[in-house]
Amino acid sequence: xxxxxxxxxxxxxxxxxxxxxxxxxxxxxxxxxxxxxxxxxxxxxxxxxxxxxxxxxxxxxxxxxxxxxxxxxxxxxxxxxxxxxxxxxxxxxxxxxxxxxxxxxxxxxxxxxxxxxxxxxxxxxxxxxxxxxxxxxxxxxxxxxxxxxxxxxxxxx
Amino acid sequence: xxxxxxxxxxxxxxxxxxxxxxxxxxxxxxxxxxxxxxxxxxxxxxxxxxxxxxxxxxxxxxxxxxxxxxxxxxxxxxxxxxxxxxxxxxxxxxxxxxxxxxxxxxxxxxxxxxxxxxxxxxxxxxxxxxxxxxxxxxxxxxxxxxxxxxxxxxxxxxxxxxxxxxxxxxxxxxxxxxxxxxxxxxxxxxxxxxxxxxxxxxxxxxxxxxxxxxxxxxxxxxxxxxxxxxxxxxxxxxxxxxxxxxxxxxxxxxxxxxxxxxxxxxxxxxxxxxxxxxxxxxxxxxxxxxxxxxxxxxxxxxxxxxxxxxxxxxxxxxxxxxxxxxxxxxxxxxxxxxxxxxxxxxxxxxxxxxxxxxxxxxxxxxxxxxxxxxxxxxxxxxxxxxxxxxxxxxxxxxxxxxxxxxxxxxxxxxxxxxxxxx
Numbered sequence: 001x002x003x004x005x006x007x008x009x010x011x012x013x014x015x016x017x018x019x020x021x022x023x024x025x026x027x028x029x030x031x032x033x034x035x036x037x038x039x040x041x042x043x044x045x046x047x048x049x050x051x052x053x054x055x056x057x058x059x060x061x062x063x064x065x066x067x068x069x070x071x072x073x074x075x076x077x078x079x080x081x082x083x084x085x086x087x088x089x090x091x092x093x094x095x096x097x098x099x100x101x102x103x104x105x106x107x108x109x110x111x112x113x114x115x116x117x118x119x120x121x122x123x124x125x126x127x128x129x130x131x132x133x134x135x136x137x138x139x140x141x142x143x144x145x146x147x148x149x150x151x152x153x154x155x156x157x
Numbered sequence: 158x159x160x161x162x163x164x165x166x167x168x169x170x171x172x173x174x175x176x177x178x179x180x181x182x183x184x185x186x187x188x189x190x191x192x193x194x195x196x197x198x199x200x201x202x203x204x205x206x207x208x209x210x211x212x213x214x215x216x217x218x219x220x221x222x223x224x225x226x227x228x229x230x231x232x233x234x235x236x237x238x239x240x241x242x243x244x245x246x247x248x249x250x251x252x253x254x255x256x257x258x259x260x261x262x263x264x265x266x267x268x269x270x271x272x273x274x275x276x277x278x279x280x281x282x283x284x285x286x287x288x289x290x291x292x293x294x295x296x297x298x299x300x301x302x303x304x305x306x307x308x309x310x311x312x313x314x315x316x317x318x319x320x321x322x323x324x325x326x327x328x329x330x331x332x333x334x335x336x337x338x339x340x341x342x343x344x345x346x347x348x349x350x351x352x353x354x355x356x357x358x359x360x361x362x363x364x365x366x367x368x369x370x371x372x373x374x375x376x377x378x379x380x381x382x383x384x385x386x387x388x389x390x391x392x393x394x395x396x397x398x399x400x401x402x403x404x405x406x407x408x409x410x411x412x413x414x415x416x417x418x419x420x421x422x423x424x425x426x427x428x429x430x431x432x433x434x435x436x437x438x439x440x441x442x443x444x445x446x447x448x449x450x451x452x453x454x455x456x457x458x459x460x461x462x463x464x465x466x467x468x469x470x471x472x473x474x475x476x477x478x479x480x481x482x483x484x485x486x487x488x489x490x491x492x493x494x495x496x497x498x499x500x501x502x503x504x505x506x507x508x509x510x511x512x513x514x515x516x517x518x519x520x521x522x523x524x525x526x527x528x529x530x531x532x533x534x535x536x537x538x539x540x541x542x543x544x545x546x547x548x549x550x551x552x553x554x555x556x557x558x559x560x561x562x563x564x565x566x567x568x569x570x571x572x573x574x575x576x577x578x579x
Contacts, residue, residue: 022426094171096173146162
């Protein structure tokens with residue numbers, strides 16, 4: 001029931017936090033496993049899908065944290081960062097798939113903050129707490145993430 | 158800057174549209190169901206172990222109660238003992254003294270006409286003034302043979318002492334009751350055998366190493382698609398445990414076990430290219446026609462069954478009457494008897510059935526364990542962290558580019574029921 005009703009919605013969350021479809025599917029399975037094993041802790045204070053989304057986000061962030069520590073030492077694309085970053089923003093009619101692909105191409109540190117702030121609606125305070133960074137870092141990452149995403153979207157357009 | 162904030166609304170809109178592009182399918186549900194089933198099995202396993210522990214504890218308690226009843230019965234029936242058993246000089250002296258006590262009691266009964274019952278004498282309030290006719294007995298009992306009396310034994314001792322005016326040390330009366338205990342105390346310091354059943358739940362995983370001779374044949378996606386999707390799994394070991402104590406400190410342990418090694422598999426990938434091999438090395442990758450893409454989905458446990466014969470040497474240190482620390486290490490011969498499951502091929506990433514792959518049937522493993530043991534005459538329960546690892550690779554070096562050495566770790570709870578003890 002929970003799977004049939006919310007699987008696609010949760011898959012959307014997973015895709016936003018993962019690099020590719022395979023990782024997203026892994027996250028979906030991990031998330032649902034966690035949901036089913038801890039369903040007793042759901043007290044009904046929020047909507048079930050909101051609670052599930054929080055679980056999926058937590059697992060995604062934990063995975064990223066572990067993955068970064070174990071394997072990935074992110075290499076920043078300095079050329080990309082120096083790319084044109086005008087404030088001219090593409091219109092909202094841009095295809096969703098292109099937006100999500102562009103988001104996924106961003107370095108994790110920006111992608112995660114953009115996801116948490118712009119889509120999942122967390123405050124900078126919550127983001128800072130969740131990621132173990134300062135609020136200032138959260139704000140600067142958001143700002144930079146927006147610029148980078150904007151540049152990518154313009155390039156794709 | 159404000160313009161850039163429009164990015165947020167674009168993102169929100171895009172996020173809401175995503176389900177059309179990415180759908181969860183039945184394979185996802187199957188994978189989740191499989192994991193939940195595995196969890197259920199794990200819980201069942203834990204319950205089984207708990208049940209086994211309770212059964213062992215209850216069996217032990219019943220056995221102990223029976224021993225205690227027998228001891229009390231021996232104490233009561235000792236009044237009727239007419240012959241001297243055994244060659245133990247102390248025992249003979251005890252029985253002689255008890256015979257004297259019996260004679261006195263019979264004489265008292267004749268003279269008073271009362272029942273031979275201490276309680277009935279208390280009720281009637283009659284005193285026994287007759288001087289007991291016996292010879293004082295001197296017994297040489299070592300301090301360590303004076304085992305602790307139970308409260309019931311003390312009461313009986315006081316009753317006899319008060320109403321029969323027995324002038325021998327209370328320890329003497331109860332020496333016979335405690336002969337058994339004394340013997341057990343002594344046996345700890347001598348050579349003896351233990352054997353019983355051992356059950357060891359554990360977590361198993363494996364060390365992976367590239368085989369240098371074939372490392373050029375490892376697909377570039379192997380780590381991402383296969384290696385990273387293999388995880389630790391829950392396993393058990395069940396068998397006959399055999400321990401020989403050389404002395405109070407050193408022991409040797411062996412036995413025969415049915416042991417599992419396992420790995421949790423969660424493959425889900427698509428083969429979109431194939432490797433081009435030249436001179437025993439992958440030199441390039443050619444893309445497959447999209448129609449020939451192969452979707453690999455496999456979730457489950459790969460199982461390796463072994464017959465294990467350990468040869469361990471150990472050291473034990475008593476820390477109290479019932480508890481001791483045991484440490485042991487050694488080697489095990491592990492004979493691979495059965496394998497089940499599937500594995501991703503290191504070269505082309507396709508699934509191979511384990512039965513079609515080449516493995517070493519005879520393996521050597523080493524293990525070290527140390528833990529706390531609750532040691533009673535008929536039962537040993539141990540709680541000990543255990544680590545065991547294969548010394549050689551499980552798969553054949555000639556045909557595998559990735560060599561795997563299984564290991565098990567965790568806090569093992571070991572329950573040995575002693576079936577016999579000398």
